[in-house]
Amino acid sequence: MDYTxxxxGVDTTIPGGTGLLLLHPSIGETDRIDTDFLKTDTDNFLVVSTRTTAREVEQKLEHYDVDESRADILDTISVERGYSRRSSDHLHYVAAPDDLDGIVAQVESFLAGHEGKRRVSVDSLTEMAYYADVDGTYDAAEAILALLDGHDAVGLFHLSKEVHDDETIQRFRDLFGNVIDLDEDGEATVDLV
Structure with missing residues (x-):
């Protein structure tokens, strides 16, 4: 199945199973890219948030006029930081951003539990690598890409250009192939294979 x-300004389609790497400056307009990705041509989506709480994700979706009834949110930081949590059918938690197996399992559960067009946003690989390590994060990204392929879904994975060395960035570029490169002026270059 194809996804818009x-x-x-890029208007094209990508096949199910595609993962896109969003390379961005540390302070970049990623919310706009992320919400454009999530709200177009989708039945259900999952936001894997390693930077912000579920409440902050909900506020972002509301601000950018994204249909929250289609949203599932995986909050990876509230438990570790001791914030109050309110579980629901659409809010999920793991202990911390370094619980890579738990994150992959939650993505698998979301994909298996929903029909139709499904999108996943992982915000961000950089935070996962900070809490765990680059190798583990790479393996988790690879596992999520395999899940997207197996469930005919698509995903967007954030990675900061200013935090990682060139070798690490190239390693993730090679894993994904499809890259959205966001510059400091907020302009995005889309490179699809």
Whole structure:
């Protein structure tokens, strides 16, 4: 199944199973790219949040006019930081951003539990690598890509250009192949294989 990709004036389609790497400056306009990705041509989506709480994700979706009834959120930081949590059918938690197996399992559960067009946003691989390590994060990204392929879904994975060395960035570029490169001025270059 094909999915519409409508980001920054790019209007094309990508096949199910595609993962996109969003390379961005540390302070970049990623919310706009992320929400454009999530709200277009989708039945259900999962936001894997390693930077912000579920409540902050909900506020972002509301601000960018994304249909929250289609959203599942995996909050990976509230437990570790001791914040109050309110579980629901659409809010999920793991202990911390370094619980890579738990994150992959939650993505698998979401994909298996929903029909139709499904999108996953992982925000961000950089935070996962900070809490765990680059090798484990790479393996988790690879596992999520395999799940997307197996469930005919698509995903967007955030990675900061300013935090990682060139070798690490190239390693993730090679894993994904499909890259959205966001510059400091907020302009996005989309490179699809």
């Amino acid at each position: 990709l409508a980001i920054d």
